[in-house]
Amino acid sequence: MTPDLLETIAEEANLAPSAHNTQPTRWQADGDNAILLSLKPSRLLPIGDPENKDARLSGGASLYGTIIALARNGMGTSGWEADGDRARIELSSDACPVLPAELLTRRTTYRAGFEAPSNDARRALEDLCASRDDTALTQAKDQIEALSEWNDQASLAVMRAPDFRYELLDWMRLSRSNPRWDTDGLSAEALAMSGLEARAAGLVLRRPLFELIDRIGFAKAVVSEHSKTITATGLIAFHRPQGEDRWTSGGKFYDFWIALTRAGFAAWPMAVLADNTEARQEVMRLYQLPDDRDLITVLRVGPHPGNRQPPKARLAAHQLLTEA
Template sequence: MTLSRRKTLALLGGGAIVAAGGAAAGFVTTRTPKDALRPWAMAGQYSDPCKRALSYAILAPNPHNRQPWLVDLRRDGEVTLYVDANRLLPHTDPFSRQIIVGLGCFLELMSIAAAQDGYRVDFDLFPDGEPCPDLDGRRIAVARFSPQTGGEEPELFAQILNRRSLKEPYDMARPVGAEVLRALEQAIDKGSEVATTNAPDMVQSLRDLTANALQIEFETPHTYKESVDLFRIGKREVNANPDGLDFSGPMWEAMRLTGLFSREAALDRDGIAYTSGLDMVRDTAQASMAYIWLVSEGNTRADQIAAGRDWVRLNLAATAQGLGVHPMSQALQEFPEMARLYRQAHELLAPDGGTVQMLGRLGYGPQVPQSPRWPLDAKVRTV
């Protein structure tokens, strides 16, 4: 039987652990990046209500885990949000649309956490005007906290610490039922249009679309290198830079130690790391059981914020259902090499017009660990 490249890579990782032997093998099996995961344990552990809410907001999903938020807390009861211009994705996200969607996720988690704590948050979005086409130093939002009674969303708040982006292949024998899809649709209330499908023909079309889009991103040198530059390989790198794309745990640590996996190896188009990686992302795209997508009538920065707020609500609702969500927005990226699939995605998902802001695959899959995060204090602006 011929092994898939996914299985080959796993076997290589297992072999590397064995080859490390003795003390070295014990070393790699304890390489959890605990420092980078500490913000999950710190959520809610602040006396100030703004910091308490922000300690949950920093756990929001965001593109390439760049965590592009910076906050100013120098006014009592107020949070001013800026974008960190050093954390943009100029090749895969040239207009920073996805970055703004991620900031919308951040704002919504802050609002949900504050409501659970007895505070209402009112947002003044883009008070200095919307930054277009490029992001700059203007304020993204001013969030003002005030005491309130009621308005809590405990069912969503309870899932913040459980939420993950489940990027593994899903159980192909376990369908996603229509009632589950309806529950997800009902969680979205910030202005996006939402649609779902579990229809076999449409699901297969979206499997193929997303697999082909991943391949284009992979095979376009400047977009692929943007991702590889953000690889964090092994505990030491993840703890030092708890953003980007996390490759930690025993297999990746062993492969790093034995030279089987590195950024240089990933860029070698004839090497096993590159060819296996491409096979893995295509295989994962094909192992999907349903899809959900969000459409905005326009494509203003405010529309993008609203899509992010709805996207994270959908993630929390899916978590409550035991369902995995994996953003698959490569076909929605605006770099030139993706133009054909961008048009195809919009013809398929928004035939009446509008901008498809997010697309995600749905299904049931394994438990996965938390993703690394910068601590809250690293995201507070002091000047």
């Protein structure tokens, strides 16, 4: 595989979602018949993701994106395997179904409030979730309210850790003057923040202001996403078999998100509901998920915003390759 073709494959595969938009996956040719994927250590989250579980989910999404990109360039795969923070894809000449590039570029994490859905949209979401064995949907207002409250409580709990906040701030791009505004991380635009909100976030999330606000009882209001969460058409628990490799789970997650995009929806993960033990138990109970399922995340889902979505911040193709 030529370096130019590998760059093309990596650039398209890197449209996959990743935690905090860290884009941790790197690509390397392994002879003519395989591609190696690895997680770059400097793009991991040692505080927020100490066991690299989310990073491997991100890697799995990129792996699935690689398979899609290969198909779009006339190549197939005969299989893949993962070991820790690395994966290897075997190439083949077999033809694979080709997904439209528009689906990949249109897929978005939409963090603003959703518009009201049509009845047809509600039914389409029901049908999509009913067609899979790894999703559970609720559109009930009281359940959305309850899950929103758990999300805010769990978010406050994790934000009370200063190290977590500073790691998050390191990946936030709160001003267009940030040289990495359009390459990685979470821009104020992607976070649906106004200029004033972005400036305030840069101050409030730091010591000692956050602790002071928390002491007087206003921290939950600062981190709350409730007003946006309750606009969702539905909340979807995405779950996979217990013990499944996170690379596999990440690929299935990206596959589902692409299916949501095809059906006309955008999504916004509530990852803290899977990370926080108490919240996770409440989610499993509410959705009546059996103990042999692993809750990956809960997605807020609503009508796709169309052209109102901000452009994706992505690294240049040459930055995605690892030299042999």
